[in-house]
Amino acid sequence: MTLLSALITPACVIDINRLERNSERMLTKCRTVGLPLRPHVKTLKSTQAAAIYAPLPSAITVSTLAEARYFAGAGYQDILYAVGLTPNKYEAVNKLLADGVAITVAVDNPSAVDALTRASSLFCKPLSVVIELDVDDHRAGIAPESETLLSMAKQINDAEQLAFSGVMAHAGASYGCNTQAAQTAMAKQECERTAIAAERLADAGLPCRVVSVGSTPTALSDYKQTGITEIRAGVYATFDLVMADLNVCAVEDIALSVLTTVIGHQPKKNWVLVDAGWMGLSRDKGSNNHGYGLVTDASGKVLDGWYVSMTNQEHGIIEHKDKLPIPDGLFEFGSQLRILPNHACATAGQYRKYFVTRDNQTVSEVWDSADGW
Amino acid sequence: MTLLSALITPACVIDINRLERNSERMLTKCRTVGLPLRPHVKTLKSTQAAAIYAPLPSAITVSTLAEARYFAGAGYQDILYAVGLTPNKYEAVNKLLADGVAITVAVDNPSAVDALTRASSLFCKPLSVVIELDVDDHRAGIAPESETLLSMAKQINDAEQLAFSGVMAHAGASYGCNTQAAQTAMAKQECERTAIAAERLADAGLPCRVVSVGSTPTALSDYKQTGITEIRAGVYATFDLVMADLNVCAVEDIALSVLTTVIGHQPKKNWVLVDAGWMGLSRDKGSNNHGYGLVTDASGKVLDGWYVSMTNQEHGIIEHKDKLPIPDGLFEFGSQLRILPNHACATAGQYRKYFVTRDNQTVSEVWDSADGW
Incomplete structure (x- = not known):
């Protein structure tokens, strides 16, 4: 002992009682809104921790291909790599596909789609691709209302060995929302703008299997998400002083x-x-x-x-x-x-x-x- | 290829031409003042990098016991662990001694000396101990002029399995010195205050085998150190924007x-x-x-x-x-x-x-x- x-x-010490309690809180919230959770495992990057907050066969989100490989090795199959994919990473993604991992990658601009389309014959199996949306003018992503969204999705859908899967958004601006009311408003914005994109794509004959949103403050807010298929969040399992300062x-x-x-x-x-x-x-x-x-x-x-x-x-x-x-x-x-x-x-x-x-x-x-x- | x-x-990419040039610059400076260099390996923590700027059998400085073990495994024998030693690390230090490493540890207060003295029979060989000095009112260390310095040294010297080896100082305040003149003045202060401590200890019958000073800005300044036995520095091998902003x-x-x-x-x-x-x-x-x-x-x-x-x-x-x-x-x-x-x-x-x-x-x-x- x-x-x-x-x-x-x-x-680095983990208080497992708190980790379990925090995990249960998020799972309860997702059950309440009737949506599955796709935890972001980038905080602890640990399969033993994930056994508590993302038990197999949970879908997960990763921020690096190293996380994808590590979690795939422990049996995780449905993995979203949520950082814009670039050509120097195609081979590593293909290796994951070859290993039987249902990895989904993200793009947010026409150049990324062009490059991926040109290289698509490289992939040994159809690669699932989502388009990242900008729902809060915060960082990356394409506007849900844009024509480019539709043309990108069509180009992916038409490409050999690429499968257009849907859209994802992350309201990073929620980290600047200091009140529960502001967090709830941001959750509404994140959800509604993402749902608009999904509706436009469906109307164009490009239905979204994945309509994914989330951040810890918006996921735990009072807003009841509709029109989406899953919630993503990560830091909720451990929390930290930033989250405490936001009263999350x-x-x-x-x-x-x-x-x-x-x-x-x-x-x-x-x-x-x-x-x-x-x-x-x-x-x-x-x-x-x-x-x-x-x-x-x-x-x-x-x-x-x-x-x-x-x-x-x-x-x-x-x-x-x-x-x-x-x-x-x-x-x-x-x-x-x-x-x-x-x-x-x-x-x-x-x-x-x-x-x-x-x-x-x-x-x-x-x-x-x-x-x- | x-x-x-x-x-x-x-x-992370290393431009080896620059690393070699930077390393040569510091070695030339130390040759000019006629003092050996004990590089701090905490920047890259890599034996292959150290082969350029601290080739065997160079003495080295480390910031963690993990670094000490890693470098000892590559043949480095004379290792200064420059962070105040606490009781939870005695066993790891003893393991290094048992492996034949001439590790030197640092203390800067009477409680640390008391604890080390009480535990000294634990060590399988005499453990080399230096006292850290405060030469710039910056962080840790004991005043060179204090009576406590002498009593601490005597207590170490008298203890079974402890060997009082000398003093070390690090003018961390040099990172706030924006001009070559200020860096030279700080080098003078770092050196002179350390030499005072060594003289006082020698006068008290406690000669210092190790009188160690250094920081990259002071080591590369125009000051010609005297009364000390070695210079320590670390970031000079790679440099960075902080050093460029100081015109180092x-x-x-x-x-x-x-x-x-x-x-x-x-x-x-x-x-x-x-x-x-x-x-x-x-x-x-x-x-x-x-x-x-x-x-x-x-x-x-x-x-x-x-x-x-x-x-x-x-x-x-x-x-x-x-x-x-x-x-x-x-x-x-x-x-x-x-x-x-x-x-x-x-x-x-x-x-x-x-x-x-x-x-x-x-x-x-x-x-x-x-x-x-």
Whole structure:
């Protein structure tokens, strides 16, 4: 039996009770709206974690082909690769097809469709293709109202070895929605604009098998989606301080933390030095409200006002938001703390294994994760 | 023969000509001052890279025990672990000692010395210990003028299985020195304050075998160090935009870049979307002057004014600093670019392998790296 206190720090710790509770919350929401969930596995990139929030034979979403290969190796068959596909990745996609994986790829512009069409005879089986929509003027995607949407879909549909499957959208702008009302409005916009695209395509004789939307804030909002076929979301399983700042979760729901050890102090500055720097925490400052993360004691209880104010590669500096002196008996040399992450995807991305705990004292499991691209 | 253009992107590329040139520059500087260099290998964490800038039997500096084990496995014997040692790492240090590695550890406070002294009979061989000094009021370390320095050294010296070896300092404040004059002044301060500590210890009958200082800006400054025994530095081998902003190097010296592929555009915003997000670039904004990095063409030529303005996990957004429209023929779908990093340590830390090129077209070697803690 390994104790958390015996781990080499920094170490990434998963509170499995919280992970289970968060996963159940999203599944309940999807059941309520009557839609299947296609979890985005990019946060933890771990099949053991996915066994809780995306149990086989769940459909999943990935952000890299390395994730696709790793999850396919564990039996996941229905995989959406949600980043615009480029020619240097065709061969890797074809390898997945050859291995029997029902991978779906995304494109959002005519040049991407031209390139894919020209190369389509390369694919050993029909490749499922969705078109990414821009529903929130946020990042990528094509306008649901555009003529180009229809011509792209037709070109895909006509190509040998390509199968036009539908549309996907991600309302990334929901991360800027600070109220439940704004999140609900964004969910409505994400859903309605995506449904418009699907209707236009169906009217043009190009029905969409996949009409996919989602982000954690919109998926958990009060809006009841209609006209779509599935919901995607990812960070809900662990949550993080960005989600807590949006009131999508409570700080006490955050299932991922970084275990760290006190290596020293700078008493005149009221600083506590720990062995979690940006290599262990990531450089993600999230909402810019909590430095590099909030501090809890070794059991996960938030130490009010204490946060990681600065980081170097393997050093973190903890101080109180009101510059309070270091209390006696707290933060002693060699004692352990945990840091709640601004952005769970970025923090988890710094680790290849996670130490799972159910009692906040012992390690019940060690999970692995996909790496690279 | 693998072409860079065939790589799955994002990929981390090393321009070996630049790496060799940068390494030679630092070695020449150290030869000029007549001091040995103990390179910090935390930037690339790669034995194949170290073969150029820290060839065996060079002494090295590491930031994690995982680096220590990885480099020890390649034959490195004289290793300084430069992060304050805590009790949860004693067993891993002892394993290195048992494997014949002459590891040196660092402490900077009496509690750390107390803990180490109490546990010292654990170590299978005498463990070399240095005391970290605070020479610039920047992060960790104990004041060179303090009585505590002497009492800590004596306590280490008296302990069974501990060997007091000397002092180390790192003028991290040099990263805030924007002129050559300020860097030289900081080098003088770093060196003189460290030498004071060594003199005081020698006078107290505790001679220092190791009197170690360094940071890339101070090591490359005009100051001629005396009274010390070695210079440490790390990022000089690759350099980065932070170092270029300090005029420690030119942008054209930067040996590390991230190869990325254009996945689409948002023409109305003059955005180019690429497949390098913060997972491939890191979230490090460096001097806050270049977003998430400057853009070059596939051959490494800087595209003036183009930078990565925003990132998501696997998406980067490139735009011009003056919001210029996307020029015809540049940034076409599927074309490749390279991103120069703000902070090479953070960007390299996102990768487990590096693609090395000498001609900016073909991959001559693939290097691995240490991972984890």
